[in-house]
Amino acid sequence: MIRKLTDAARRDWLRLARTENVGPVTFAQLIDRYGEASLALAALPDLARRGGRVSPLGVPPADEVLRELDAGHALGARLIVACEPDFPAALAALDPPPPVIWALGDAALLGRSIVAIVGARVASAGGQRFARGLALDLGAAGHVVVSGMARGVDGAAHEGSLATGTIAVLGGGIDDVYPREHRGLYERIVAEGCVVSENAPGRTATAKDFPRRNRVISGLSRAVVVVEAELRSGSLITARLAAEQGREVLAVPGSPLDPRARGTNDLIRQGAALCEGAEDVLRALEGVGLREPERPFAPAPASDADVDAVRERVAALLSPTPVSRDELVRAAGAPTAVVLAALTELALAGRAELLSGGLVAAL
Template identity: 85%
Template sequence: MSRKLTEAARRDWLRLARTENIGPVTFRELIARYGEASLALAALPDLARRGGRASPLGVPKVEAVLAELEAGEALGARLLCACEPDFPQMLAALDPPPPVIWARGNLSLMHRPAVAVVGARVASAGGQRFARGLAADLGAAGFVVVSGMARGVDGAAHEGALAIGTVAVLGGGIDDVYPPEHRDLYQRIVAQGCVVSENAPGRTAVAKDFPRRNRLISGLSQAVVVVEAEARSGSLITARMAAEQGREVLAVPGSPLDPRARGTNDLIRQGAALCEGVEDVLRALEGFGGLGEPERAFAPPVAASEGEIDAVRERVAGLLSPTPVSRDEIVRAAGAPAPAVIAALVELALAGRAELLPGGLVAGC
């Protein structure tokens, strides 16, 4: 369903993406069901009411969306919608893809083969040196290097790849430079590389934004290399997401005496490829399985009638808990047709009673 949107359709697409309780999964289900963002927007009040919501759903006004578009354009950034042909194929193939991203700089870098290099913020000098050297070697081998512009390993990876090609994925808006001491690095990436964000310009990142940022880092890449990571590092979340997305995962081994090696050593125990240099990355990518068809993300679902959805909705709500489970498990437990259960979950999500998560998971709110 790759297609170029009109300006009006792009505004509707962005407006739907910024609506309260609509994440990537709910967005995909709505577009698959209604075909156009404008039709989904028109249906939202009734869907949320049917899901049990008493107050109006928070849908941005057209003026707010126009202000976001103007702010992005003032920065020289471009809005890319997931259905459009210039949206990065690696992200379009995710299940589900991010509905929109903002990009600033050389956008063509997102269409080239890429490897993510991530790791500890409080990185050792040796870890930073390794990340910088690996990034330079990956660039020489024809790969763009993707990272999150954080302190430590991320910053070193961007520095190593800057001359050849690097993409920085931000947790906040496209203009949210964090840490502040990376402002000069940010400006150089804008000039020579590319900066990407899923959030609106002007937004300051909060904790919940970083898992989504990490999903984009792995999503843009064929492989993720973790250089240093403590046992509860965010880099391990990136590695897990990469594995779920069918990307290759590599880890740099370290001394058992260094807490920053616990995460990477554990990844190797779990089956991640050992990385001691660019040759290991190239070897791992020889088996890269490629991408699924992006079109599947917005394939029309089998329709369910309102009566079928009404009959199952509260039964589905009663099966949910704060612990995420697969939607297939909910379908089995409900003993109802999958289309009706999925439609009921979308209504419950819009009402704030459920959360549809990537990886086919759902949780109660």
């Protein structure tokens, strides 16, 4: 539901988004269940206790949220929340979208047609030249280029699209410049493009932040182009996420003698479109719009007694290997609303992890 929040409601929304064990999926389920972030916040202690948590849930105090807002505003950044009209439509189409993003620079770029260019950090000179030229050509054709501001292909893609529109999605806060040698590039992107992050200003990225960053990169995009990538590469994660989100995926072919071509060649083998230049990307984008996610019918709220009866059964069915929530519902033999409510309580208690793509795993 698109709506404009009051300042107090925005603070509650951010506070819920920053609560321990509340990722995008849990956040969306809490908002679906309670309607307002303030009501979800009030329910959190009991939900976590019911899920089996003994220690208090880490809910940030109101003054901590105010400090985050002050820090972002001091940098000149904007907080954009998922339910408001100016939230990027491409991200809003995700199921679920990130609850909040910070944007520093020209946030209007987030509403334009966006193509991601990603690839190896230790990229070849030829790969960097290709990424820079592709970004330049896509910009000339009216598209904004998004990438992750990493070394190699990412940096080259930003350099090629600075004049026409570039977006850098960071794993840490919007002021977390990594690598350090990209300080100058970062400052140019802030001045001429846009920097985006899900995390609070001042936060340093950790390993677990990069998959979420990659999801935002693909989520903002109509298409993702992988220039160079080894078989175990974060760029391939971005490509997989893009495919799950209904985006176009393209890959630049390379020599079988170069390990950096193995990932891209494998993507082509699996059905990704071959990319030899901007013409291939533009052709892939013809007639392609954003696919709205298929959202299931919202069932009636589950009663506490019904959830109590199945919670431990649901917990016993979980394993570290992710399984779809639909499969879990079938295995539990309980109504969908009851199983989802139980999963939310288990997630708040730190016993389950609700993942994008409708998956859940034990913690």
